[in-house]
Amino acid sequence: MIAPRRFLPSISSLLALEAVDRLGSASAAAEDLNLTQSAISRQLKQLEQQMEVDLIDRDQMRMQLTPGGVNYAREARDILSRLAQASVKLRANPTGGSLNLSILASFGLHWLAPRLKDFVGQHPGITVNLQTHNLPFSFDTSTAQAAIHYGSRDWPGVAYMPLMPKHVLPVCAPDLLTAPLAAVADLLDYPLLHLATHPESWEQWFAQHDVAAPRLQGMLFDQSSAMTQAAVHGLGIALLPTFLAESEIGEGRLCLAIDGPAVTSGEYYLVWPRDRVDDDPLVQFRSWLQGQIPPQEA
Template sequence: MIASRRFLPSINSLTALEAVDRLGSATAAAQDLSLTHSAVSRQLKVLEDQLGVTLFVREGKGLKLTLAGETYAQSVREVLKQLAQASLKVKATGSRSSLNLAVLPTFGMYWLTPRLRAFCQANPGIQINQATRVLPFDFQQDPFDAALHFGTRNWPGVHYLPLAPERVMAVCAPDFTSKLPMAPEHLLEYPLLHLESRPGAWENWFSQQGLTASRLRGMLFDQFTNMTEAAAAGFGAALLPDFLAQAEIARGRVVAACDETSDADGTYYLVWPKTGDQSDALSKLIDWLKNDGKIAP
């Protein structure tokens, strides 16, 4: 239930408070909001009278927020941000149904998004929104209908739809060495790039080539995209998912460091919560992925 309107301050008063807190003065806030200094001061006074709490004190010709004012301004900023996001979502979606997906950036960009074009053409009444999440989260706290997940079935409270196993390739810059592709054992002599979310990836790859590798040192990255840039710049060899490696090879930015492609220890899944009602849009996406979506575009 929404509180009585007399407890709900006007947007003008809230934006004035947020701007003063963010910019440090009523003068700067007035410039930011295209208002006069007196108009900003008046909005703050209206807000203060409505709440019955001192939100600011005068310091010379300026205003300084009290502790209560600063605390309230932080909450107001989050509310205004959520309101702006909700307004943008409604504006962008229009009368269509929306489906909010949390995606792994690289898999979402190179595997899922190209396939979604066919789904959206077949379902013009559904709009799919995407936001990046790289770790499991609580569906009760984050407003997502489903998410992409890599690894094992270790996300509690969700359904799983396997999408694709991960196969990896060792790649490097075209001028990384004069002998390319090289034998896997020779790769041990060169710098290797590592991804934080794939500990032991190189050790597993060398093991599949019948080699034992330890104390593998090299630059560390938190995203495939950054690691790919480093590989293309010649900083070392990188293990990339085959869908990303093939795209970068086609662009001429990297080449295969070795001919071997190996299975990684993990699977890509679509996951969605077991609790709550499943929307019609999500049901259509799940059915489409089961029947048509895994086919390469």
């Protein structure tokens, strides 16, 4: 339910408030919005009267927002940004058939994106808009209607659809090793590459092989793609998901650092806010995505 009208200020007054907060003066805000300085002052005065709250600190020599005005301006900025993005989305697809999906870069680009052509072919009226994210991520500050999540069911306020386990392999450049290592512990003699979002991955991998590996050190990356390139160029050994490692191995850019099966490390999920469960584009996407999961990984 929308709040009573008296709590809904005009967009013009919110734009004036946001510009003053962002630019620091009424004159700069006026230039930014192509208005006069007096028009900015009128918009702010109107907003104060409607809210019955002082937004301007009138003890200052120059126009300055009160602490409450600053907080309100920043809330308004988020709302105006989301409204503008909703308008762009509407213009891009007037039928309303669109889905904003936030993806983890490696999974989204290497596993999901190659399959999306099939979804588009089956649902030509639905546009899927992709945006990437790292953790932490919140639907409250994003335009995404759903997201790819990796790890465990630790995201409050969302519904989960399991996709598949994340299987990882230790890989490196072919010229880093003359042959695959014979023992898991031997990997500790080489530089290990780490993901900032999952810095414990190597420790967990070694623990699954019953090898103690305390306080591991090495280069840190914020994206699997950057870590992959570092491995390709011989900077160390990386733990990569199979959908990424196998393609690099097939092209001869990487090789297994040690022979053995892939190890399971967490799980991928599709997640969405519980209050968006009935959005038709999301319903159609979930149904299609379920059919893309290999039976042995479902």
